Amino acid sequence: MKTIIKYILLCLLTVNIVTAQESIQSINLSTAxxxxxxxxxxxxxxxxxxxxxxxxxxxxxxxxxxxxxxxxxxxxxxxxxxxxxxxxxxxxxxxxxxxxxxxxxxxxxxxxxxxxxxxxxxxxxxxxxxxxLFQYLGKTAPSLADLFMKAIIKKNKKELNIKSKNYGVEARLKSIYTQDGKLYFHLSINNKSNLPYKLDYVSFKIKDRKTTKRTTIQEVSLKPIRSYSDSQTINSQSKQDNVFILDQFTLSDKQMLLIEIKEKNGVRSQVLKVKSSDILKSKIIVYLKF
The missing domain is CATH 2.60.40 (Immunoglobulin-like)
Known part of the structure; x- marks a missing residue:
């Protein structure tokens, strides 16, 4: 009797497998x-x-x-x-x-x-x-990253008081946001002079805050992985806002982030000094209204 029951169960199992295989249909990729x-x-x-x-x-x-x-x-x-x-x-x-x-x-x-x-x-x-999707942006689609940067500029909220000013040009770090392991730095350059400001480059470097004569200065360059604007000229009496995306990092109390805004063939360069506490104040992008 047990042999008969085992045989019936085996037959039912075989029928179910065959039926399942027949029900599987190939996917038509033309829709994709x-x-x-x-x-x-x-x-x-x-x-x-x-x-x-x-x-x-x-x-x-x-x-x-x-x-x-x-x-x-x-x-x-x-x-x-x-x-x-x-x-x-x-x-x-x-x-x-x-x-x-x-x-x-x-x-x-x-x-x-x-x-x-x-x-x-x-x-x-x-x-x-x-x-x-680009590896350097993680799970965030490029169009979504661009939307984040656009929203940050549109919100235009001054979360930080970090600025540098000389020769009629003022640079300011307005805010830092975070999303998916990335940091979004909102920089604003206000050219109050009558001469156009031609931007050479914007650099991000981690440096030791204090060093002695016997101490070697430690410096680490950070490369932005994306920016909102590639414009290199800020006309006279005008302002330009930009957002730079960097891989997430933190600073010790003995370090600072230096953001150098270099003028091409000029002396109106600006340096913004960012402390560890400023990085830790980063706002989560999800709270922005799009």
Whole structure:
């Protein structure tokens, strides 16, 4: 009797497994397709594509086409073929704002169009682009990080009283926010002079607060992983706000963060001194209203 019961249970188990396997259906990836743009390329003329943000990555589907960024800018890609009548192919571009672009390229002796402005196209057609995640931003999507920075500038709240002023230029660290292991520094530069202020660079360095003659000065440079604006000129009688994203860090009581704002070919440089307590006062971005 026990043998019969075991046999029946085995048969039922076999039927359930077969039924489950039959019910599993393959997933149709066509619903997840990234719709490609169509581009015509030729050998004797160069095609240019203007992207809304800086180009981070380019992958060509064939060695019959060549592509590179225009040296004077970071968001223009130029392309052409190495011979006539190439086999239809594709290429992929990823931009700094995390957008993923897919292109189908075909050869045409005389293309109808040689310049494409994707910024204009996306604004007119409200095209939603696929988005990738960058390792340096962790789990935060690039578009969300940009939204955070925009919200910080729009809120424009002075949480800290850290400033530097000379020669008619004032720099101020207004606030520090934190999100997903990143620190967002809100800097403001107010050019009250009649001369434009051309920015050379903004640096972040951790230094010892006090040193003796026998002590070696310890200095650690921190590189921002993203900023809201790349503008390098602040016109006379005007102000510019920017947000810099850095990997999260803390300071000891014997250390300080120096933010140096360097003027190109000038002496109106500014230095902001940030203490450990200022870093620990960082506000959580989730409390911002978007």
């Amino acid at each position: 397709e990234v719709a490609p743009y169509k581009v015509e390329l030729t050998q004797n003329k160069t095609t240019h594509i203007l992207f809304p943000s800086s180009i981070e990555y380019v992958d060509l589907g064939s060695n019959e086409i060549i592509a590179n960024k225009v040296e004077a800018t970071s968001n223009v890609l130029r392309l052409k073929t190495i011979k006539e009548d190439i086999t239809p192919t594709n290429f992929t571009v990823i931009t700094n704002d995390g957008k993923y672009y897919n292109f189908n390229a075909t050869y045409k002796t005389k293309p109808i169009q040689l310049s494409y402005d994707l910024t204009k196209f996306e604004n007119q057609n409200n095209k939603q682009q696929s988005e990738v």
